[in-house]
Amino acid sequence: MSLHRMGLENDAFSEAKRRTWWMTYFCAHICSVVRQSACLNVDDDSQFTTPYPRLESDPEAWLIFLEALRIGVASVKFTSSYSEHLHSHADMSSIFEQMKILDKWVVQVSARAENYVPVSSSMELEPAYESTTAEVMRRLARIRLSSTRIRLHRLQAFSDTPLFSENHCDLTTPNTLNASASTASDTGASMAAYSMLQSPPFTYDQSTEICVASALTIARQLQRLPIPRISGGVISPRAMPTCTCCAMQASYVLLMQFYKVHATPHAPRISAGDLSVDTERLIDELRHGLEDIIATMNNFATSFEAIAGMRDEIEIAFHIAFPYMATVPK
Structure with missing residues (x-):
């Protein structure tokens, strides 16, 4: 079919083919991201001549969507x-x-992706659902x-310390056959120490702040995905669950x-992103972010049963963590 070698033709089927x-x-x-293996063609897309599809209300939506993937x-x-x-102690x-x-x-x-100004378009060129498509893609x-x-x-930021019991995405799990969780944590800490000795471009605190800000962004954007309008009271997922690994990373x-905040009770203020906030407020942000992620995973699991295991892992970890909130110093 040579769909990857299309030109600028513009017949009735061109956009569908693109x-x-x-x-x-x-x-x-x-699939390569989920399986943690690189695609053969990721470094050279020059053989793909097919133009990007186009949404009249947002001409850049497809480009940004695919650039994020790359x-x-x-x-x-x-x-x-x-x-x-890190494992081989090689030059970094x-x-x-x-x-x-x-x-x-x-x-x-x-x-x-954030600086989006909608372009007005006529209904003849683009129905309303195309604008929603552009929003979801962004x-x-x-x-x-x-x-x-x-x-x-x-x-x-976190020394690859294991947290979840099952193997999800590229998150480390405790090796119950050969090592305890504490041993795995010690190994991660040792590797992190070696990394810091190599003069990384970001400090430990900078990497932590970047991770937390990114995780909160994921939680907010997941909750802002529109819910399809379906009659008959049927619950429908917000989108195809292509971002469940992102949710696991954020969780x-x-x-x-x-746990890091909980382990440093004497620190009166914790830096998060560009703002300095007190410990209690930061913990509230973390909790609300996790609640948003769990709610979204619940929504996905209504139609995709395999996601229930990932959701359950997050929920279990959430309920283990937050009963201790009362002991956090005010």
Whole structure:
């Protein structure tokens, strides 16, 4: 069919063909992110000549949507290299340079994703649901970009400490056969110490702040995904669950940050993002973020049963963490 080699033709089926090709591209690459393996074509898309689809109300929506995906795939390769260098105590200079480049790329595309001014269009050119499609694509792009930034900074911020009992996405799990959770934590701390000795481009605190801000962005954007209007009282998912790994990454960060705050009761103020807030307010933000993620995962699980296991992991960790809120110093 040569859908990947289309030109600028504009017949009655051209737009449908463009969307078919680029969604096929998207699905292939999203699988590589979930499986933590790089696609063959991620480094060179030059053989794909098919123009991007176009939404009249938001001409950049498709471009940003796919750019966020490409950065996500690149971050998978980065994370693999980062871990290998840490475990082998190799020189980290090239890894840190790549980290700076990828982080700058994420920030640039995120700014474009956030700065959206709708373009007015006639109903003949674009029905109302196309505007909603553009909005959802922008929100999903912001979710994916935030998840990518977590992937870039998570190892430095949280030492890859295991939290969830099952293997979800690229999050480390305790090895109950060969090592205890404390041993895994000690190993992660040792690797983090080695990383810091190598003069990384971001400090421990900077990486932590980036992770927390990104996780809260994911939680907010998940809750802002529109719910389809379906008659008959049927509950429908907000979107196809292509961002469940992003939700797991965000949950991990919010829970780990809660435990970090809880472990430093004498710190009167904790830095989060660009604002300095008191401990109680930060914990409220973390809790609300987790509640938003759980609500979204509940919504996804109504139609996609496999997601229930991921949701249950987050819920269990949430209920373990937050009964201790009363002991946090005021």
